[in-house]
Amino acid sequence: MxxxxxxxxxxxxxxxxxxxxxxxxxxxxxxxxxxxxxxxxxxxxxxxxxxxxxxxxxxxxxxxxxxxxxxxxxxxxxxxxxxxxxxxxxxxxxxxxxxxxxxxxxxxxxxxxxxxxxxxxxxxxxxxxxxxxxxxxxxxxxxxxxxxxxxxxxxxxxxxxxxxxxxxxxxxxxxxxxxxxxxxxxxxxxxxxxxxxxxxxxxxxxxxxxxxxxxxxxxxxxxxxxGVPDRFTVPPSKPSGTAHELKVPRYSQEIHIGRYPEYDNGGEAWCSPTSSQMIIEFWGRKPTARDLAWVNPSYSDPQVCHAARSTYDAAYKGCGNWPFNAAYAATYRDMAAVITRLASLTDLETLIRAGIPVITSQSFLPEELTGAGYGTSGHLMTVIGFTGAGDVIANDPNSPNDAAVRRVYRRTEWENIWLRTRRHNAAGKEVQATGGVCYLYVPARPGVAQLAALRSVGVI
Missing domain, CATH: 2.60.120 (Jelly Rolls)
Structure with a gap:
């Protein structure tokens, strides 16, 4: 969040x-x-x-x-x-x-x-x-x-x-x-x-x-x-019917509450770098011991602290600048990263089947996403798979600890809060929503199946 x-x-x-x-x-x-x-x-x-x-x-x-x-x-x-x-x-x-x-x-x-x-x-x-x-x-x-x-x-x-x-x-x-x-x-x-x-x-x-x-x-x-049109709801996509889940590391942003005020104080402000670090490590890349030497040795998951520092935007005063997160991911060996929108959960399923997890941006009220237990004006999470019924399996960093990060969210609810461009906030005011925004991090030389998936969803 x-x-x-x-x-x-x-x-x-x-x-x-x-x-x-x-x-x-x-x-x-x-x-x-x-x-x-x-x-x-x-x-x-x-x-x-x-x-x-x-x-x-x-x-x-x-x-x-x-x-x-x-x-x-x-x-x-x-x-x-x-x-x-x-x-x-x-x-x-x-x-x-x-x-x-x-x-x-x-x-x-x-x-x-x-x-x-x-x-x-x-x-x-x-x-x-x-x-x-x-x-x-x-x-x-x-x-x-x-x-x-x-x-x-x-x-x-x-x-x-x-x-x-x-x-x-x-x-x-x-x-x-x-x-x-x-x-x-x-x-x-x-x-x-x-x-x-x-x-x-x-x-x-x-x-x-x-x-x-x-x-x-x-x-x-x-x-x-x-040029995504204004919409409060989107037509649901049809699930593939095939379950698939990627083994992506799980990191909680919430265990970092109060850490490094100079980088926006951890917790809810660190959903973007926490999600970025999960996918960077999924691809087998990690910061070195030298990279982490500045982190307080008593802190758990110091690589998340490093990601926050490496994505911090001094004007925005936070770690949520999307291209800065992609640029950070690409500092790791032979990694490429960009920001885009996708058109539907069908696109996300295509990427997951090819072995590519995706970071997505969404905003919602607590009652709009069953099982989340919170509402947000803007939050990043990592989609790692789908159930056989088509529900979304996500590593949601807004969780009390690393073990609790894996969540399953209802497909139609999740698709709507991600793809819509308009919504009502907690005060009932009409505001903008993210319209399918996501981060895509892949190896600089992706495999044949990954290339085919990227072409299929229109990003290359």
């Missing part, structure tokens, strides 16, 4: 997964698929898509963009690096007041024409940032009337804290769109003839200390755009 935050309460966001090197896609989910009732909320045979994904990660992808001092690097995991710096700049960290000089180089993607008349866009990136380096990710969109947004900063990011404070950027708007922490959103999406985002570009700026060699490496970058 995430602590209530005005910015996050105002809108929803997304997760997608993609892999690098051997993944041949990065395509938009450009056509509606038969029987995907939840695509539009208007029944089977929907005629248009609502989710569009585009990521760059191959050597050819990095070559295709416009370089300003960067270079494409080939190899088993192609990437983008600084070649000859384009110049020098000074950055004053708003959270420390420290002013530092940096060399920089930039890369601008080709324009991507969205398959979706979009109301939101969320960037994702996977990168290595050694000490003395950091990256900035920006998006610029074209409206359906041909005018463009400014370049919006979607994140200033480093895996550590020694050079800059990892941060989103508040206050960015042009009066038609606004950046809310990690999501670029149209201000009035509910209007029938309202503004929509037609296409977009992504810009990366890589920084290093002046005179240094090397620098950051970006392995994957891109965005998910979506």
């Amino acid at each position: 995430t602590a209530p935050t005005p910015r996050r309460a105002l809108l929803t966001a997304a997760l997608a997964a993609a892999a690098v090197a051997t993944v041949p896609g990065g395509k938009a989910a450009a056509t509606a698929r038969p029987g995907r009732d939840a695509d539009t909320g208007t029944g089977a045979g929907a005629a248009y898509p609502t989710i569009d994904n585009r990521f760059w990660y191959s050597y050819a992808h990095w070559q295709a963009g416009t370089h300003h001092g960067t270079k494409a690097v080939a190899g088993t995991r192609p990437g983008l690096e600084i070649g000859t710096p384009a110049g020098r700049t000074e950055y004053t960290d708003p959270h420390t007041g420290k002013k530092t000089a940096w060399e920089y180089a930039g890369w601008t993607s080709p324009v991507h024409r969205s398959a979706v008349p979009a109301t939101e866009a969320i960037a994702s990136w996977n990168a290595r940032t050694p000490a003395g380096t950091w990256i900035q990710t920006e998006l610029r969109c074209t409206y359906d009337d041909g005018t463009t947004t400014p370049w919006y900063v979607m994140g200033r990011w480093a895996s550590g804290e020694g050079d800059i404070r990892r941060t989103s950027v508040d206050g960015q708007t042009d009066g038609r769109t606004t950046v809310w922490t990690d999501t670029l959103a149209v201000d009035t999406p509910a209007k029938a003839a309202g503004t929509r985002l037609r296409d977009w570009q992504l810009r990366l700026t890589l920084h290093r200390k002046p005179g240094a060699t090397g620098g950051p490496t970006v392995w994957l970058a891109g965005a998910m755009a979506s």
Whole structure:
């Protein structure tokens, strides 16, 4: 469960997964698929898509963009690096007041024409940032009337804290769109003839200390755009009838209540990093003893503390920045991670059968999810399987201890609270809901079945 935050309460966001090197896609989910009732909320045979994904990660992808001092690097995991710096700049960290000089180089993607008349866009990136380096990710969109947004900063990011404070950027708007922490959103999406985002570009700026060699490496970058319609309910999907459960480690966020106030105090604020750590370890990756040396040795599950510190957004003042969680997951060996939306529980079942657990975002009142025992304005949990009847098996970090994390939730209730875009809060006020947001973490070179599943749900 995430602590209530005005910015996050105002809108929803997304997760997608993609892999690098051997993944041949990065395509938009450009056509509606038969029987995907939840695509539009208007029944089977929907005629248009609502989710569009585009990521760059191959050597050819990095070559295709416009370089300003960067270079494409080939190899088993192609990437983008600084070649000859384009110049020098000074950055004053708003959270420390420290002013530092940096060399920089930039890369601008080709324009991507969205398959979706979009109301939101969320960037994702996977990168290595050694000490003395950091990256900035920006998006610029074209409206359906041909005018463009400014370049919006979607994140200033480093895996550590020694050079800059990892941060989103508040206050960015042009009066038609606004950046809310990690999501670029149209201000009035509910209007029938309202503004929509037609296409977009992504810009990366890589920084290093002046005179240094090397620098950051970006392995994957891109965005998910979506135009999910307003809906309080979604048509239920048909269960596959096959039980399947993945053995994912179980971690409780609640055992960390009061730990590290500088990283939002544990407990309900740590659902996102706790969920991230579960899936990172499912794939066989773990922080090293050196990574954990700073954690109080009396604390249980110190890796969750490490995940919270590594995802903390100094502007948001919390660990719930979705792309920051994906970027953290991708710091582990040969891991790839993105943010997207999925269309239905059918998509989730496809991924689970291929061995891919999924982190999902949802909000609900206590009576809307039988067996949860709590309500939330925003919460992340990890879907690890389905029963034979199609009910959802989740590792829910909002549990009193690790042993209690595994839960089984009723399919129709769970699907509705995850996929709807509108709901009523405890005061009876109409508010936004997350609309199918999820995090997808996979190996950089997924297996054949995993690739097929990712293609099937439209993320590559």
